[in-house]
Amino acid sequence: MAKEVKDFTEVNKGLTEENAVLEALRCMSCVRPTCVKGCPVGIDIPAFIQKVAEKDFEGAAAVIKADNMLPAICGRVCPQESQCEGACILAKKEKPVAVGALERYVADWEREHGTKLPAVAEPTGKHVAVVGSGPAGLTAAAELARFGHEVTVFESLHEAGGVLTYGIPEFRLPKAIVKAEIEQVKALGVEIRLNHLVGRSVPVEELLGYDAVFLGTGAGLPYFMGIEGENLNGVYSANEFLTRVNLMHANCFPEFDTPVKRGCKVVVVGGGNVAMDAARVARRLGAAVTLVYRRREEDLPARAVEVKNAHEEGVEFLCCANPVRIVGETAVEGVECVRMEMCEVDASGRPKPTCIEGSEFTLEADVFIEAIGQGPNPLLVSMIPGLERARRGNLVVDEDGRTTVARVYAAGDAATGAATVIWAMGSAKTAAAAIDKALKEE
Amino acid sequence: MYQVEDATQLSENVYQIWVNAPQVARHARAGQFLIIRVDETGERIPLTISATKGDSVRVIYMAVGKTTELLATKKKGDVLADIVGPLGTPSEIKNYGTVVVIGGGVGIASTPIIAREAKEAGNHVIGIIGARNKDLLILEDEMEEVCDELFITTDDGSKGVHGFASTVLEGLLKERTIDCVWIVGPAIMMKVTSRVTIPYKVKTFVSLNPIMVDGTGMCGSCRVTVGGETKFACVDGPEFDAHQVDFDSLMQRQRMYTDEEKEAREHFHHHDHHGGCGCCGGKH
Numbered sequence: 120m121a122k123e124v125k126d127f128t129e130v131n132k133g134l135t136e137e138n139a140v141l142e143a144l145r146c147m148s149c150v151r152p153t154c155v156k157g158c159p160v161g162i163d164i165p166a167f168i169q170k171v172a173e174k175d176f177e178g179a180a181a182v183i184k185a186d187n188m189l190p191a192i193c194g195r196v197c198p199q200e201s202q203c204e205g206a207c208i209l210a211k212k213e214k215p216v217a218v219g220a221l222e223r224y225v226a227d228w229e230r231e232h233g234t235k236l237p238a239v240a241e242p243t244g245k246h247v248a249v250v251g252s253g254p255a256g257l258t259a260a261a262e263l264a265r266f267g268h269e270v271t272v273f274e275s276l277h278e279a280g281g282v283l284t285y286g287i288p289e290f291r292l293p294k295a296i297v298k299a300e301i302e303q304v305k306a307l308g309v310e311i312r313l314n315h316l317v318g319r320s321v322p323v324e325e326l327l328g329y330d331a332v333f334l335g336t337g338a339g340l341p342y343f344m345g346i347e348g349e350n351l352n353g354v355y356s357a358n359e360f361l362t363r364v365n366l367m368h369a370n371c372f373p374e375f376d377t378p379v380k381r382g383c384k385v386v387v388v389g390g391g392n393v394a395m396d397a398a399r400v401a402r403r404l405g406a407a408v409t410l411v412y413r414r415r416e417e418d419l420p421a422r423a424v425e426v427k428n429a430h431e432e433g434v435e436f437l438c439c440a441n442p443v444r445i446v447g448e449t450a451v452e453g454v455e456c457v458r459m460e461m462c463e464v465d466a467s468g469r470p471k472p473t474c475i476e477g478s479e480f481t482l483e484a485d486v487f488i489e490a491i492g493q494g495p496n497p498l499l500v501s502m503i504p505g506l507e508r509a510r511r512g513n514l515v516v517d518e519d520g521r522t523t524v525a526r527v528y529a530a531g532d533a534a535t536g537a538a539t540v541i542w543a544m545g546s547a548k549t550a551a552a553a554i555d556k557a558l559k560e561e
Numbered sequence: 562m563y564q565v566e567d568a569t570q571l572s573e574n575v576y577q578i579w580v581n582a583p584q585v586a587r588h589a590r591a592g593q594f595l596i597i598r599v600d601e602t603g604e605r606i607p608l609t610i611s612a613t614k615g616d617s618v619r620v621i622y623m624a625v626g627k628t629t630e631l632l633a634t635k636k637k638g639d640v641l642a643d644i645v646g647p648l649g650t651p652s653e654i655k656n657y658g659t660v661v662v663i664g665g666g667v668g669i670a671s672t673p674i675i676a677r678e679a680k681e682a683g684n685h686v687i688g689i690i691g692a693r694n695k696d697l698l699i700l701e702d703e704m705e706e707v708c709d710e711l712f713i714t715t716d717d718g719s720k721g722v723h724g725f726a727s728t729v730l731e732g733l734l735k736e737r738t739i740d741c742v743w744i745v746g747p748a749i750m751m752k753v754t755s756r757v758t759i760p761y762k763v764k765t766f767v768s769l770n771p772i773m774v775d776g777t778g779m780c781g782s783c784r785v786t787v788g789g790e791t792k793f794a795c796v797d798g799p800e801f802d803a804h805q806v807d808f809d810s811l812m813q814r815q816r817m818y819t820d821e822e823k824e825a826r827e828h829f830h831h832h833d834h835h836g837g838c839g840c841c842g843g844k845h
Contacts, residue, residue: 375604376602377604
């Protein structure tokens with residue numbers, strides 16, 4: 120068993136100062152940097168890397184924070200390979216510059232050596248409500264505060280951070296780092312009201328009384344497969360499984376009061392980053408883990424590095440298979456699956472998986488985790504009159520994040536459907552700029 | 562932090578606590594609940610909102626597990642780590658005509674607020690409160706005050722009608738027109754009692770209490786089967802049409818953590834402080 124599957128400490132240890140400087144020196148400082156175009160929040164990447172090369176880490180941090188208030192988080196969880204690093208000119212010849220690792224190095228250096236806040240504009244007297252304190256909400260809040268607006272963030276859980284807190288495990292994103300970056304956002308003057316569920320604790324009329332409203336409510340509604348046996352004890356949505364461990368520390372039961380079924384044999388269904396997280400958490404809780412995915416391994420939507428880590432930590436991959444029934448009396452005893460074969464390419468451009476008749480087989484299991492995706496939480500949006508939703512429940516917004524209700528904006532997963540932390544942040548920045556423009560024109 | 566304003570024991574193992582939680586108290590309606598986390602290592606437990614007064618909210622609970630036992634040690638002036646609410650969809654209250662509001666055991670906690678709103682909506686309100694014996698009956702005065710008629714039942718006959726709430730309900734259905742019924746209590750009691758109204762085709766609501774984590778529709782832990790469909794009790798409920806609820810599945814899911822609950826209680830009774838796992842950061 121690989122060493123890191125026994126505990127929840129961070130797997131990726133990051134760069135040393137020497138390596139960071141050496142890596143920074145590889146940057147070509149392109150005149151028209153393609154990496155910046157590949158960054159959803161538009162960090163001036165060559166400028167910050169230049170500062171790293173000069174060992175001016177404080178200066179590097181200032182460059183990053185001009186565009187991104189959550190650099191230690193992004194440096195860890197961004198899919199850099201398909202963004203900045205994928206767009207790096209060196210990626211065509213050799214390895215791209217490790218932009219993500221450098222961003223993380225700079226953010227970690229700054230946190231350890233004392234952080235400096237970016238400038239905040241004079242107060243405008245405008246008050247903006249932000250719903251949700253995940254990546255989108257925090258980014259919008261930080262941007263709006265820097266523009267001089269008074270910002271109140273409403274968070275329904277007892278801790279801020281949204282998916283950064285309840286979803287992404289400690290070994291990928293330590294919670295102390297999430298907390299430190301949230302403190303930075305608060306230091307800009309942002310108020311975060313925990314334990315406030317908008318629509319219930321805060322009436323919609325009160326919300327609409329703000330000068331502008333930003334909805335960053337994410338995609339927290341778990342999808343279930345709708346197969347037989349889903350209500351058996353031991354069946355979890357990945358959301359529940361991860362929330363119990365990440366937010367409620369069920370891995371420390373009974374020192375912490377929230378329990379979780381650890382299982383001896385855990386089956387996870389799904390192929391995205393959330394599925395990898397659930398599988399790797401289950402491994403750390405001591406189970407043998409099989410990840411069932413209906414397409415081929417090369418089709419896995421999760422980041423390659425997450426798949427690699429899951430493999431190294433002993434997660435078994437069972438591709439071209441799909442659960443059809445959960446077996447058991449009162450609790451999970453097994454998961455009946457069918458083999459899948461790939462047929463013609465479907466609308467998403469991927470081969471369409473089809474069941475092979477009569478290929479049923481049963482995996483022994485005592486815990487079954489469904490990580491097949493999430494939709495936007497419908498609770499609040501169903502309460503705001505006139506707020507239009509698209510077919511899959513996500514909010515209809517224009518390119519600036521305007522919803523169909525005046526002064527109400529939305530970004531992140533609530534608007535785009537489940538995506539990445541950085542895409543949520545990028546769209547939140549755009550919406551915050553549009554809110555600022557609208558408020559200043561009033 | 563949320564300050565405890567009053568805490569008293571109502572009967573054997575049953576306690577009431579008033580807590581300052583303005584955002585909950587100001588907006589709470591009948592049928593809704595809140596989630597409490599007692600301290601930094603605590604779990605999130607859903608409890609029905611029993612009453613509100615100014616910025617304070619009352620919950621009534623039975624000390625049956627680690628968290629509720631710990632909650633029972635809290636006194637006036639103590640603080641609770643977190644309270645979020647009101648959660649859930651409020652009771653579907655309108656002028657039905659004659660309604661019956663039934664509480665079983667600690668479930669009586671939820672009934673005065675429903676009875677009061679039903680009365681304000683113009684209904685003739687009949688209350689039935691039942692418990693195993695007279696010492697376990699709670700909120701009799703409050704129900705007496707708010708209901709037009711009140712029946713009391715005890716399993717052992719120590720007070721009121723000897724029998725169950727279902728006995729009285731059946732009698733009422735036979736002799737007059739009942740337009741709507743609410744039943745709040747243990748799952749088995751709700752299952753049995755709600756069957757009585759089926760032949761009379763009376764709209765019957767029950768308040769379900771499955772295991773929950775976030776209470777906002779995010780985890781799916783509280784999923785229940787209603788009319789063959791999966792619903793989340795935290796946002797779609799907690800009240801549902803009793804005749805459509807799959808109670809057996811509910812009861813099976815309620816027992817999911819029986820072993821862990823026992824372990825947590827033993828741990829609670831044998832350890833004065835936390836430590837050792839490294840999660841507490843030396844705070845406990």
